[in-house]
Amino acid sequence: MGEFIVTLLTGLSSAAALFLVASGLSIIFGVTRIVNFAHGSFYMLGAYIGVTAVTAVGGGAVGFWVAILLAAVAVGLIGVAMEILLLRRIYRAPELFQLIATFGVILVIQDVTLWIWGSEDLVGPRAPGFTGAVTILGQRLPEYDLVLIAVSPLVLAGLWLLFNRTRWGTLVRAATLDRQMVSALGVNQRWLFTGVLFLGSALAGLGGAIQLPKGGADLLMDFNIIAAAFVVVVVGGMGSIGGAFLAAILIGLLQTFGIQIFPNSTLILMFLVMAVVLIFRPWGLLGKPEIPGHGVVEAPEAPLRPAGRGLRLAGALVLAVLLLLPVAHLAVPAAVDDFLLVLVIDIMIFVLFAAALHFIMGPGGMVSFGHAAFFGGGAYAAALLVKFAEAPMEIAFWAAPAGAALLAILFGWFCVRLTGVYFAMLTLAFAQIAWSIVFQWGEVTGGDDGILGTWPSDWASSRIAYYYMTVGFVVAGLLALRRMLFAPFGYTLRAGRDSPLRAAAIGIDIKRHQWIAFTISGAFAGLAGALFVYSKGSVFPTEMEIARSFDALLMVLLGGVHSLTGPIVGATALTWLNDLFSELSYWRFLLGATIIALVLLLPDGLAGLGDTWLARRLGLAAPASGSGANGQETPA
Amino acid sequence: MKVKYVLTAGVALGVLSGALASSAPALAADEIKIGDINSYTRLPAHTVPYRRGAILAIEEINKAGGVLGKKLVFVSRDDQGKPGEAVKVAEELRSRDKVALVSGSLFSHIGLALASWAKQRKTLYLAAEPLADALVWAKGNNYTFRLRPSTYMQAAMLAAEAAKRKDAKRWATIAPNYAYGKDAVAAFQKVLKKLRPDVTFVGSQWPGLFKIDAGAEVQALAAMKPDAIYNVTFGSDLAKFVREGRTRGLFKGKLIVGLLTGEPEYIDPLKDEAPVGWLVTGYPWQDIDTPAHKKFLAAYQARWNDYPRIGSIVGYNTMLAIQAMLKKAGSTDTDKMVAAMKGLSFDAPTGPITFRAVDHQSTMGAYVGWTVLKDGKGTMERWQYLDGANYLPSVEETKKLRKQ
């Protein structure tokens, strides 16, 4: 009995930090519709600043709590800085474009934190007066756990009062329900948003600081909390603070009891819960269905045009360079070295991966946060065939797109029922489940030791042969994707994205089409995975990680989502920049800063380069076209 | 519209030409390049000391005239903690920097990826720190060698010491949920069971790496009512586990064994909360008083104004191994270097080391002892240096493990 009670209380206390971080994330999303991936970084900053503040203020009984609050306020101000300097400038940009900006912020904060606090883990200071344990029916429970158990309901109550008893809070709630309405009421949206960023970030900072007595500060905290925080927000219902509270407790308790019953379940449990909740309650426990047209009304995409002379010329030029590169390598190995071919192979693989994601993201309007499942899943399908059947490349290679397609059929069946951020989160959940299976099932997949020895057959094993093989597959893949885009199927996809209402009312079974598109996209991502696994000779669960999914997402968003050129340019630029910067010690800072700069300068992505003010200045681009009345999506 | 495409193509071409321009091969005849790959951004606390140790050795070697009349050049690169990236960097080091061999890495999976690459590209790879047993056994190959004592060796050392405690019969384990944790638990269980058939393992906990829910794990361990606990967690997980376990009274009256827990990388951040009375492997750098180590310590502190970690000594020893190998091979021809590595013996600050010809594992040992608190810092007492050679399987057994 004592054991049960103490386990229960332990679960409740571990929910506290999770709730604080998740509630902040939820508030920010609810009002600004920004999926703030940098929220984990704020949590990390809260911990680091907390350690410093406790040292500075002195750890007395009062000083400790003052320091914790100071940390929260400081992080809140950092959130404000991010809003004013960065987000405010890109609210008008297409939805999810802000994602990239927050990616950039993550990278920058990582290096800045490393630079300020150094690389060694910091152990958190203990809370004066709460260092011991209480004994409950013969079982010991740290006193600080009781503090944490008390904090969540207190914060929840405080937020409730704020949102229901103050004018500002009422506005925030109104904005969560309908942003356009608030701007119509003449409320100064800017300061509303700034305030929300402060509150949300401060909550993340508080979460980071308040967990110090249970842990400390380290450089991996940001990524470690962010996935969990998203799970809590989504399970609770995006924008719902009560939901976040409920979900944090649910997940805290499930983890604590789950660990005792299934010690191996640590990696998968949370994501299983999220998948189940999203399948049965697509808007989370306490969330409300998305009001269509709630977010920013995006500028409509221009109609598709067949390739003009310029594009054909550019394409032919790039292709010619690609085809001649090995020749140049043989002729002047000093200038065109072997590694350049390696780099181009890498770039081409990611171009195909990004283009595959673009197929659903651009024309389909479906943003996947879990496409690494198909890239890595394909790679694993091929590698498993090599490992267990010693299949030659000519056979195993095809297992990758086929296996990825099967996986996409399975995941897609569930995912296409959802839309927007919920779709994205469900893809993330499935990708994480797939990842944990690969990671955990060591006997078959080799766990994180991966599968080795997936090298090409002899005829393709020379660098140049593999280079041509890669270029061949990628170019063919891109042409095929483009062809489908211009075929009726591609049009129906865009139709479903532009107006689901109209698409259904002309007989298009949108969900079915999206499912097919998801499968095609998965297959092409798998093809990229096949090229990858044979170019590296091994595959590891890293290829299915969230970070890999985000790579592709970043490439598409940075390149521009409006045409296939986007992912091509985005993947090329990012892979190349990554290689260029990675030789430097603070490469993350540089990459992050570059990404932020690009976001600010090119809100349409790199491929939108032609439409920027620079191009207009130079008289190169047509002036922006007029606006029309469209984009409404209620069956009225 | 058109402009967009032209610009796009321009960007693509720019990228290509940029990549072209950055490939400036500088191959001086009087130097030997060593390609170093490690997770410098992902785990700087562990890899930066490694690099410092390596650079110190290189500087000393060069000051003494280099090897084979040539200077050693250390080309160090980050793998971002990703195996795919590591392989790409290896390709770059090999083809652009023209390194003679590749060394380094800390994560096991990256070590394994590089090993597979080394075999395919017929390039020598000296794995410095990855601990996976598979690196030299199940997935070992002709071109891959490893310096640091493996998971199996260190677990076996601890099991041999733990076996002496007759009162510890019910064992529980806690290890991060990935290959290293699983190997470490399996090896410990195997060796301890062999030495002490009377012990039982009552349960295992597997927290996610760096994602421990310490309160819950401690509750789960307490529920098993063990006499002894074998801990493999490290880093931030360890800090949380120790604090929670102590507050909840988990360690009281129990024998606690901690793999790597005594290494400065892990015990130092705990400061005055470092566990006391644990049986651990580690690196008591303050107290090693062999002349060779004293000399290393003084040089390291002078060069870096910091004390060495386990990574530092591994980095230092790695470069000494390369120096000895080059001398023996008399050339940077890969086949000759591989032949020289087999059975290579050299003296390191930690004692003599030999690379076994049968599995390419070095016999570098580990320091095993009991943790104490001294001047508000955790360190080790009653420690001894255990030679790795005594904790490796026999040649016959190894051949079975290494199915090539």
Added chain:
Amino acid sequence: MTALLEVDRLSKAFGGVRAVQDVSFAVNPGELLALIGPNGAGKTTCFNMLMGQIRPDHGAILLKGRDIAGLPPHRIWRLGVGRTFQITATFSSMTVRENVQMALISHRNAGRRLWRPAAGTETAQADALLDRVGMAEQGDRACSVLAYGDLKRVELAIALANDPDLLLMDEPTAGMAPRERIELMRLADEIVAERKIGVLFTEHDMDVVFAHAHRIMVLNRGELIAEGTPEAVRANEQVREIYLGSSVEAGQA
């Protein structure tokens, strides 16, 4: 003669709001039937149930004798129902012609073709439909730049693409100039006469309603309160009351 559409006690409530309550009616082929009522009466909700955008709480919808209640819109469309929306719904990233082409392609069941480009298919047919609604010149323009009245006409062209037996038009002339309204309704008259299809439409302009509808139904707070020929409806006391006399009087004038 069997009715084209028979609706029996159709009901829908949103939370506490009973948007549509036990509404029953029939539409015959070749009939132009108006559904009128003040804002919020439940007209659009009715349409949404007829075409599957909303699932009815209960009630039957028989299309050519077959119960279609609860079917998804894309299935109902394939059974021969076309629709325009009160707030236009078109594909903003496509040209006017492509919008119509999409409907035609879908009608030919060619929407899943992955290879042959869509650009060349059904162009002549699409242009013919656009010509019919007076949008032939604007075929190459992007839908996103059209004026609202033009969008309504594009919607009509789209809705006609599957040769529907039943056409639902939700406020088809809203946002149009008077001249345009007359043209559009004249077109509706022609189509009904030519193809003998049934048309159910809602409209706020009483001139339009009384000039074109063969029959009129009046909906108020979700309930059908009157139904009959324009003359009968005009004479109905309850209807006069709801419209405060004004609109109906105006319609008479």
